[in-house]
Structures are given as structure tokens and as C-alpha cells.
Amino acid sequence: MDTIVSASILSADVCRLGQELERIKESGCDHVHFDVMDGVFVPNISFGIPVLSGVRKHTDMFVDVHLMITDPLKYIGVFADSGADMISFHLESRSDPAAVISEIKAKGKKAGIAIKPATPVSEVLPFVKSVDMVLVMTVEPGFGGQGFMHDMLPKISELRAYAERECPGLHIQVDGGINAETAALVREAGADILVAGSYLFKGDMAAAARSMR
Ligand code: DX5
Ligand code: ZN
Numbered sequence: 001m002d003t004i005v006s007a008s009i010l011s012a013d014v015c016r017l018g019q020e021l022e023r024i025k026e027s028g029c030d031h032v033h034f035d036v037m038d039g040v041f042v043p044n045i046s047f048g049i050p051v052l053s054g055v056r057k058h059t060d061m062f063v064d065v066h067l068m069i070t071d072p073l074k075y076i077g078v079f080a081d082s083g084a085d086m087i088s089f090h091l092e093s094r095s096d097p098a099a100v101i102s103e104i105k106a107k108g109k110k111a112g113i114a115i116k117p118a119t120p121v122s123e124v125l126p127f128v129k130s131v132d133m134v135l136v137m138t139v140e141p142g143f144g145g146q147g148f149m150h151d152m153l154p155k156i157s158e159l160r161a162y163a164e165r166e167c168p169g170l171h172i173q174v175d176g177g178i179n180a181e182t183a184a185l186v187r188e189a190g191a192d193i194l195v196a197g198s199y200l201f202k203g204d205m206a207a208a209a210r211s212m213r
Helices: 014-026 049-058 072-081 097-106 150-166 180-189 205-212
Strands: 004-008 031-037 062-068 086-090 110-115 133-137 171-175 193-196
Touching: 004 171, 004 205, 014 049, 014 205, 031 049, 049 062, 049 072, 062 072, 062 110, 062 193, 072 086, 072 097, 086 097, 086 133, 097 110, 110 171, 133 150, 150 171, 150 180, 180 193, 180 205, 193 205
Parallel strands: 004 031, 004 193, 031 062, 062 086, 086 110, 110 133, 133 171, 171 193
Antiparallel strands: none
């Protein structure tokens, strides 16, 4: 599978978001990753619906919305209508996962399900065949700039082995602590959508994106 590089705008200069979106595109990144945090599911608050609408007006890139919120089911409709191309939500949230997936599909969007570091792959397997993507978090969700958790690599391999048998087209996304070195490790383990925030935004974004492929 080709590697997809997804730029997390949590690390962008939000006062210059329009220029940052142009920089993401010009640097050859494939997706824009949009982190939504509610201050309850994770101990941080990021940005939400009006910012997503603004991003949608400004870019034609694929926008991947990562919901780190308590009740995703309540908000799928509004995020879908505000410009998400793909929506991922956490298995550990309070909503019924099957209902959230149906709602995302009913809105005509790609669906992703995310698991936190402490959640074993076995818990997400019942839902894998009904989603486009599984997000294996490689840090505790909530903040950019954290160190990659190497003990997540076996989870990626386990999920890729399952997908090869049961659903070959599955995308496996990783998010947290991705740079040139950890990108090579997660690709080797079977991930194909690599999200990066601090690594991409801190300097030459095009060179950083190339180094992740
Ligand atoms: C963290 C977010 C990530 C974050 C990654 O909870 O989901 O998308 O932006 O940041 P880095 O790449 O700096 O670890
Ligand atoms: Zn994220």
C-alpha cells in the first residue's frame, strides 16, 4: 500500500491557517488531519465546527476529522456537513460504535475507528469489517509533541495480519510521535496512513513529508 502522509493542524500556526493549508498542499502531503477535543474525553480542548467550515472553504484537500470526544454519535451529522471527508471516533467513547459507523456511512463519508494505547486490538476486531480505517494511537490522545510509544508496534502488526485475511483494503492509521525514524517502523509493521504534527510543521515540511514515505 502507498504511504499516505496526513498533516495534523494541531501543530499549525492557527492565526495563519490559510497559509498553513497552502503549505501542506505545496509540500506534497496527502491529507489534512483535524483533531477535535472536548476537554472531557481527553484533558485538552482544540477546535471544532466553525474552524472546520473555514478549512473546508479554503482547501480542496482530503480532510480527516479525528474526534476525541465523549459522545461522537451526537456530532457526526454536523461534522459531516461542515466538510469532513473521513471521520474517526474512539472505541472508548460513550457512543455505540455500530451506530456511529452507520451514521458516518449514511452521511456518505469514510469511517474510521480509533483505539487508545491501553485498548487491545481484539476489542476493535468486531468493527473492522465495517470501517475504512482503524487508527492505532501511538501516544495518549490529547497533545501534540509527545514521544512515540514503541510498544504499539505489535498492535499494528496484529491488525495488519488480521486485515490481510479478512479485509485487505483496510487502512491502518497511526497518530502520535511520528517522524522519519518512527515512520519507517510503523510502515514496516503495516500502517499506511501516517499522521504527523510537530515533525511536519517545525521546519522544511516537504522534506519531512518525503522522509516519512
Ligand atoms: C494527539 C493528536 C495528534 C497530534 C499528533 O492527540 O491526535 O493528531 O497532532 O502530534 P505529533 O505528531 O506532534 O505527535
Ligand atoms: Zn489526531
